[in-house]
Amino acid sequence: MNRAFLGLSFSAISSTALFFVLACGRTWAGPVEFCPARLDGFHAFHGPNDGLIAFYVAAESARTVSANVIAQGESSWYTFQVKDVALVPDLAHFQSSTVRFDRVLYHTKPLYVKIPQGERIVRWWIYDATATGDAKFGWDKRGDVTCFPPPEGKTQIPPLADAPKRVNASNDLAQPPGPADTILAVSTIPPPPDISECTEPFVPARVVHAVEPQWPSSVPRLSATVASEIEVAINADGSLAGAWVYTPSGFPDLDIAALNAAELSKFHGGIALCKPAPGTYLFRALFEE
Numbered sequence: 001m002n003r004a005f006l007g008l009s010f011s012a013i014s015s016t017a018l019f020f021v022l023a024c025g026r027t028w029a030g031p032v033e034f035c036p037a038r039l040d041g042f043h044a045f046h047g048p049n050d051g052l053i054a055f056y057v058a059a060e061s062a063r064t065v066s067a068n069v070i071a072q073g074e075s076s077w078y079t080f081q082v083k084d085v086a087l088v089p090d091l092a093h094f095q096s097s098t099v100r101f102d103r104v105l106y107h108t109k110p111l112y113v114k115i116p117q118g119e120r121i122v123r124w125w126i127y128d129a130t131a132t133g134d135a136k137f138g139w140d141k142r143g144d145v146t147c148f149p150p151p152e153g154k155t156q157i158p159p160l161a162d163a164p165k166r167v168n169a170s171n172d173l174a175q176p177p178g179p180a181d182t183i184l185a186v187s188t189i190p191p192p193p194d195i196s197e198c199t200e201p202f203v204p205a206r207v208v209h210a211v212e213p214q215w216p217s218s219v220p221r222l223s224a225t226v227a228s229e230i231e232v233a234i235n236a237d238g239s240l241a242g243a244w245v246y247t248p249s250g251f252p253d254l255d256i257a258a259l260n261a262a263e264l265s266k267f268h269g270g271i272a273l274c275k276p277a278p279g280t281y282l283f284r285a286l287f288e289e
Contacts, residue, residue, distance in 0.1 A: 032242035035147035151270020
C-alpha cells in the first residue's frame with residue numbers, strides 16, 4: 001500500500017531500485033522574491049586572514065545589483081555596500097541515491113568584506129537594493145527597494161537523510177582574494193531600535209495546518225523512500241505568495257502532488273526585528289510504500 005504521512009515532513013513511496021534523472025529542479029511554478037537580492041554562501045577565513053569573509057549576492061534570475069548590507073556581530077553592528085555587481089547563471093548538478101537533477105543558480109563571483117578581527121557574524125541581510133537587467137521579476141521599475149530581514153531561526157524540520165548534494169561545486173568561496181578583488185570595508189552602526197521590542201526578534205515562518213499529499217495513480221510502487229521538497233513563499237500575514245518544487249523526487253507526478261498539498265496548507269508568517277515579515281518555508285513530502 002502506498003502511503004503519505006503528515007508532519008513537518010510528509011511521507012509516501014514504490015518496487016525496484018531506480019535512479020531518476022530530471023532536467024530541472026523547479027518545473028511547475030516559478031519562485032517568488034521579496035527583495036531584489038539576497039546574501040548567499042558564507043566563508044569566514046581564520047589565521048592571518050581572520051575577519052575576512054567571502055560571500056555571494058544571489059537572486060532567482062540574472063541582473064546587476066547595488067545594495068546596502070546590515071550585519072549583526074557578536075559585539076557590534078555593521079553596514080557595508082556592494083555596487084553594480086553582476087549575477088550570472090551557474091548550472092549546478094545535484095545527485096542523491098535516488099535522483100539527479102540540475103538547478104540554475106544566479107549569483108555573483110565571490111565578494112569579500114573585512115570585519116574586525118575576533119568578531120563573528122550572527123546574521124546579516126540586504127537592507128535595501130536596486131536591480132537592473134532583471135527581465136523576470138520587474139525589480140527594474142521599482143527603484144530602491146527596502147527589504148525585510150529574513151525571519152530566520154530554529155525550525156523543527158530535521159535534515160533530509162539522503163539529501164541531494166551538489167557534485168560540481170567550485171569551492172571558490174574558500175579561495176582568498178586575488179590582486180584584482182576588492183575587499184569591502186564595514187562601518188559600525190547602532191543596533192536597530194526594533195530589536196529590543198520583544199524577547200524573540202527573529203522567528204521563522206511555519207506551517208500551522210499541513211495538507212497530506214494524495215498519491216497519484218500514475219506512480220507505481222517504489223522500493224525506496226523518495227522526497228519532494230517544496231519551497232513556499234509566505235507573506236507577512238501568513239497568506240501564500242507562491243510555491244515551487246525545490247528538490248524533486250524523480251517522479252514529476254509526486255512533485256505535483258506535493259506542490260498541490262503545499263499550496264492548500266496554512267502557514268504563519270515570520271517575525272523579523274519584532275515585526276511580521278515575509279519568509280519561506282521548506283515543505284517536505286516523503287513518499288514510501
